[in-house]
Amino acid sequence: MAGKQDYYELLGVAKTAAPEEIKKAYKKMAMKYHPDRNPGDKEAEEKFKKVNEAYEVLSNPDKRQIYDQYGEDGLKGGMGGEGGAGFDFSEVFKNAGFSGGGFSNLGDIFDNMFGGGRGHARNMPQQGTDLITKIIVTFKESYTGTSKEISFNRSSTCQFCNGTGAEAGSSRKPCPTCKGSGQVRSGNGFFSISQTCPTCHGEGTIIEKPCTHCRGTGFLKETKKVEVKVPAGIADGMQIRVAGEGNSGLNGGPRGDVYVEVRVKNDDLFLREGNDIYVEIPITYSQAALGDKLEVPTMDGPVDMTLPAGTQPNTKMRLKDKGFPDVHGRGKGVLYVIFKLEVPKNLSDAHKEAIMKLKEFEKEIKERPTLKDYLEKIKKWFNK
Secondary structure, three states: HHOOHHHHHHHHOOOOHHHHHHHHHHHHHHHHOOOOOOOHHHHHHHHHHHHHHHHHHHHHHHHHHHHHHHOOOHHHHOOOOOOOOOOOOHHHHHHOOOOOOOOOOHHHHHHHHOOHHHHHHHOOOOOOOOEEEEEOOOOHHHHEEEEEEEEEOOOOOOOOOOOOEEOOOOEEEEEOOOOOOOOEEEEEOEEEEEEEEEOOOOOOOOOOEEOOOOOOOOOEEEEEEEEEEEOOOOOOOEEEEEEOOOOOOOOOOOOOOEEEEEOOOOOOEEEEEEOEEEEEEEHHHHHHHHHEEEEEOOOOOOOOEEEEOOOOOOOOOOOOOOOOOOOOOOOOOOOEEEEEEEOOOOOOOOHHHHHHHHHHHHOOOOHHHHHHHHHHHHHHHOOO
C-alpha cells in the first residue's frame, strides 16, 4: 500500500474500535468510493482498493493483532505487501454472482456480504405495499367537503392456502440448496459472502405442490370498494390516506395503506389561489363613476356590496372569511372581488348621442389625476 497509510485512519476509526464499528465504517467508505459510483475516477478507485485492504486486515482478529503489534510489515506480504498475492475485491463480487454491468443496489450487496441480507427477514411478518388511486371532485365539493366511493384492485391472502402457497393437504419441505437456512455462502479463500438462497428466495423451504388458486404465491387479486371522506378545503393534488386497505402483508404482516390523490375540477366563475378565491364582476362606466349597490356571488350564496363612486377599472375589494376553509381547520381565506370595466359595443343612435354629450362634458372636467400623471411622464420622456 503506497505510503503505508494507517488502516485505522483509512476507515476513520480509533484503534480501540469494536468489530461492529469497523464493519460499519468500512461499509460506508466502500460504498462511497466504489467504482460504479465514481466511473472514471482513478483516485476513488485507488481509495476503494485501500479501504478493502484495510478492512480485510482489521476484520480478521489474528491479522489485526499482528498488525497492531508489528504494523503492515508484520503481515509478511499476507496482503498487499511485497511479494504478496494481493487482494482483488472485484473477484469476490464476481464469484458472488455480481459480475458485469454494475450494481443496481450497492446497499443490498453489502447487506448480503455481512449476512444481514433480506433472506433473514423473509420469514418475519412484513407490512403489505401501499396503493395509489385518484378521485375527481368538483370545485364546490372541494369547498364543502364530500364523501366518495373508490374502487381499486389489491392483493389479499389466499383463503384456500391461508397464504402458505401450498395446496391443501400438501406441505413445505426444507430447501435442498440451503438446507433450510435461507442463505448460501460463496467466495474465495478467507473471504466469503452470505447471500439469499436463489432456490427458496430466503424462505428456507420450498412448496411440494403449489396452490392451484394462487399458483403458489399465497395471494389473490380482489376488487375493493371503500368510502372516502374528502375534507372541506382540500386542494388539487392533495392526498388522503386510507389506513390498512392496501395489499396484504407477508407472513401475516399488516396490510399497506391506500393513498387517494384528489383532482379538483376548475370552475367557470371562481378561481382559487391557496385558500383565497377570486371572482371578476363586470361594471359599466356609470356604475364606476357614480357608485352602485351590487350583488356579489360567494361560495355560500350572494351577498350585497357597495361599489364606491369613482371606482377605477380592476379595483380589487376583499370579503373576509369568504374564501376556502383551511383543510387543517385554521380559519378561512378571503374572497377578492375584481371589478372589470365593460365597454359597450354595437351602440344604438340614441346611445351614441348620449355618449357624445358625455364626451363634451368630460372636456370640462378639470381634476383628472391619472391623465395629469400620464402627461407628465410623456413630457419627461421626450425631454431626455
